[in-house]
Amino acid sequence: MNRPAPSLLQPRKMPQQARSAATIEAIYTATIQVLLADGVGRLTTTRVAERAGVSVGTMYQYYPHKQALLFAVVERQLEAIIASMLTAAEGLEGSDLATLAEGLAIAWLDAKTADMVASRAIYGIAAEFDLGEVMGNAMKQMIEVIGRLLAAAPDARFTDIGSIAFMLATLLGGSVRVVMELEASQEHLSCLRRELPRVCQAYLAAAT
Amino acid sequence: MNRPAPSLLQPRKMPQQARSAATIEAIYTATIQVLLADGVGRLTTTRVAERAGVSVGTMYQYYPHKQALLFAVVERQLEAIIASMLTAAEGLEGSDLATLAEGLAIAWLDAKTADMVASRAIYGIAAEFDLGEVMGNAMKQMIEVIGRLLAAAPDARFTDIGSIAFMLATLLGGSVRVVMELEASQEHLSCLRRELPRVCQAYLAAAT
DNA sequence: CCAATATATGAAGGATCATTCAGGTTTGGA
DNA sequence: TCCAAACCTGAATGATCCTTCATATATTGG
Numbered sequence: 004m005n006r007p008a009p010s011l012l013q014p015r016k017m018p019q020q021a022r023s024a025a026t027i028e029a030i031y032t033a034t035i036q037v038l039l040a041d042g043v044g045r046l047t048t049t050r051v052a053e054r055a056g057v058s059v060g061t062m063y064q065y066y067p068h069k070q071a072l073l074f075a076v077v078e079r080q081l082e083a084i085i086a087s088m089l090t091a092a093e094g095l096e097g098s099d100l101a102t103l104a105e106g107l108a109i110a111w112l113d114a115k116t117a118d119m120v121a122s123r124a125i126y127g128i129a130a131e132f133d134l135g136e137v138m139g140n141a142m143k144q145m146i147e148v149i150g151r152l153l154a155a156a157p158d159a160r161f162t163d164i165g166s167i168a169f170m171l172a173t174l175l176g177g178s179v180r181v182v183m184e185l186e187a188s189q190e191h192l193s194c195l196r197r198e199l200p201r202v203c204q205a206y207l208a209a210a211t
Numbered sequence: 212m213n214r215p216a217p218s219l220l221q222p223r224k225m226p227q228q229a230r231s232a233a234t235i236e237a238i239y240t241a242t243i244q245v246l247l248a249d250g251v252g253r254l255t256t257t258r259v260a261e262r263a264g265v266s267v268g269t270m271y272q273y274y275p276h277k278q279a280l281l282f283a284v285v286e287r288q289l290e291a292i293i294a295s296m297l298t299a300a301e302g303l304e305g306s307d308l309a310t311l312a313e314g315l316a317i318a319w320l321d322a323k324t325a326d327m328v329a330s331r332a333i334y335g336i337a338a339e340f341d342l343g344e345v346m347g348n349a350m351k352q353m354i355e356v357i358g359r360l361l362a363a364a365p366d367a368r369f370t371d372i373g374s375i376a377f378m379l380a381t382l383l384g385g386s387v388r389v390v391m392e393l394e395a396s397q398e399h400l401s402c403l404r405r406e407l408p409r410v411c412q413a414y415l416a417a418a419t
Numbered sequence: 420c421c422a423a424t425a426t427a428t429g430a431a432g433g434a435t436c437a438t439t440c441a442g443g444t445t446t447g448g449a
Numbered sequence: 450t451c452c453a454a455a456c457c458t459g460a461a462t463g464a465t466c467c468t469t470c471a472t473a474t475a476t477t478g479g
Contacts, residue, residue: 020476023426044339047466058428063468129392130338131252139393169399170386170406177385178378184337185347191377198378205417206410228446228455256437266458271438 027065029055034076038124043073043131073128074137080121081141087114092148099158104171104203107149111175112196115183123183145172153207160211167210171203178202226273235273237263242284246332251339256280281336282345288329289349295322300356307366312379312411315357319383320404323391331391353380361415368419375418379411386410 033055037046048069052059066072091110095103115122129138150168153159161167178199182191226232241263245254256277260267274280299318303311323330337346358376361367369375386407390399 020425022475026426042339042341048468049466059467060429060469061427064426067468069467127338130335131250133250135393142389142393166402166406169402170410173386173389173403174382174410177387177389178381179385180388181350181381181385185343185350194374194377195381198374201417202378202382202410202414205413209409209413209416226456230445231456234456255435257435267437268439268459269457272456275438277437 023065026055026057026061029057030062030065030072031076031079034072035121035124038076038127039120043127046073048072070132073132076121077125077128077134077137080118080125081137083118084114084122085141085144087117088145088148092152095152097155097157098152100153100156100207101204103152103156104207105200107152107171108175108200108203109196112179112199115179116192119183119187123187126180126184142172142176145176162211167207170206174202174206175199231273234263234265234269237265238270238273238280239284239287242280243329243332246284246335247328251281251335254281278340281340284329285333285336285342285345288326288333289345291326292322292330293349293352295325296353296356300360303360305363305365306360308361308364308415309412311360311364312415313408315360315379316383316408316411317404320387320407323387324400327391327395331395334388334392350380350384353384370419375415378414382410382414383407 030051033051034046037051037054041050046069048059048062051072052062055062062072066075088110091106091114095106095110098106128134146165146168149171150164153161153164153168178195182195185191226235238259241259242254245259245262249258254277256267256270259280260270263270270280274283296318299314299322303314303318306314336342354373354376357379358372361369361372361376386403390403393399
């Protein structure tokens with residue numbers, strides 16, 4: 004990671020033929036596989052290329068440097084998660100607090116576990132390189148969505164919606180992260196799935 | 212990080228004179244500083260040594276390799292946190308659920324923010340190298356402590372104490388982590404400090 | 420079928436780093 | 450005072466790794 008000039012995190016060129024699209028896809032998959040098998044610290048451009056079945060040079064045709072590759076992977080995953088949360092939010096608009104709490108928790112768990120492999124991989128990248136901003140953005144979007152839902156709930160009478168939305172987002176994000184990172188055992192996950200909605204419900208019900 | 216033979220994570224030799232103790236301390240401090248300033252990815256043995264005001268060779272007198280250094284830092288921090296949680300638990304033994312919930316949340320926040328600098332640094336290490344086990348252990352201890360407290364609460368009537376203790380530990384660990392990692396703004400921290408106890412109280416009150 | 424364009428290759432360059440070791444300096448006790 | 454043990458130094462070593470580029474192959478429109 005020879006400290007390249009910053010920025011320029013976008014793919015270097017857009018694929019125009021079918022095979023290059025396939026190559027990009029292969030690189031994406033390989034990146035995640037390597038990430039999970041070896042961790043960020045041992046993710047090398049060569050290893051990814053090898054696993055993807057292409058040469059290193061090919062990778063550099065699409066990504067100006069390693070960071071860009073990792074960044075792209077993260078971005079793609081975050082977008083997927085946010086998108087699915089937005090759809091879930093649509094279906095929850097106007098629901099009462101209890102429904103909202105459960106709906107949000109379940110939607111979040113579903114979104115995260117849908118591609119748990121990628122999600123776990125991303126947690127690894129976040130530390131390694133400056134993802135604070137990207138993750139912070141995602142968080143901010145989440146808070147906004149939750150805030151809107153809360154405001155639209157018929158039985159809501161909060162003095163400080165912002166704090167509550169922030170707290171909900173934090174709870175969701177944090178708990179899932181801890182469980183997925185430590186040991187994504189089926190047992191723990193199902194416990195989360197059972198208890199997390201109750202936590203949210205209890206919190207919303209108790210919050211003035 | 213040339214993949215050294217595993218294990219041997221303990222300091223290579225014990226200090227016998229005063230100056231070596233000072234050296235070790237300097238190395239510890241320097242490690243955390245570098246961790247925060249540059250991130251795990253850019254933490255090099257030379258950089259740490261330089262910042263500590265010693266030579267690289269000196270570092271290797273006490274730690275067989277870089278991993279050992281990082282491991283020691285993590286271990287020290289985790290021990291401090293667990294210790295302060297144990298003391299807090301002593302004072303909470305036999306309390307009712309509401310007191311328990313608040314006490315645990317506050318104790319956790321205090322322990323984490325007491326040396327926030329180190330805590331944040333450690334989150335960075337965790338991903339980079341195989342800390343799943345160490346962190347998992349700490350988590351297990353937390354769950355046990357919480358479980359004991361819950362069992363001793365006079366107004367507790369839970370069917371599954373294990374799940375609830377697990378959930379509480381997850382909530383505490385996750386939420387603090389998210390806030391500290393994303394942006395440890397004073398505003399967010401004080402929001403956490405205000406809301407996290409309420410979350411725990413509400414959850415415990417609602418759980419059967 | 421033939422350019423022109425897109426895509427792929429992988430050896431080599433150049434940097435960075437973890438780790439060692441041969442030889443210094445300091446300390447504490449006899 | 451003197452020496453053995455403790456402690457420190459930092460250039461050198463050997464790996465690893467990111468990135469480039471000259472060259473080769475594939476695709477497509479004309």
